[in-house]
Amino acid sequence: MRKRIPQKVLLLIYLCLNSIGISQSNHLYYHQNPNKGEEGVSIEISQLLFIQDQVLRGTLFFRDKGEISYQEIIMSFESGKWIGIIPGDRVTSKGIEYLTILTKKNGGKIALPLVEEPFENPLFIS
Secondary structure (H helix, E strand, O other): OOOHHHHHHHHHHHHHHHOOOOEEEOOOEEEEOOOOOOOOOOEEEEEEEOOOOOEEEEEEEEEEOOOOOOEEEEOEEEOOEEEEEEOHHHOOOOOEEEEEEEEEOOOOEEEEOOOOOOOOOOEEEO
């Protein structure tokens, strides 16, 4: 039990230092925005939750900047975080707008970004 406390403290310190300017972090989750993508190369989007609520499923929504509709990908839970991959053939020079919705067991939802209307305020990768 004693060994786990220092590991958690180190993880929190790392996340705090690493999150300056390039991440979304709040009391619910941590997400590091991949600021740049390379055309034709897949992009991994991950979200680490800080809460104990059970999440049934995660969905990653993405589109080229300026498109009207989103594509969606089912996320997987791996190594304690939710992960979705934007396929390389969808990564273009226009840039990618994206968001995630995690659906909790009790029916609640957690959006990335954590705003009222995530579909109207997506995150951006140039």
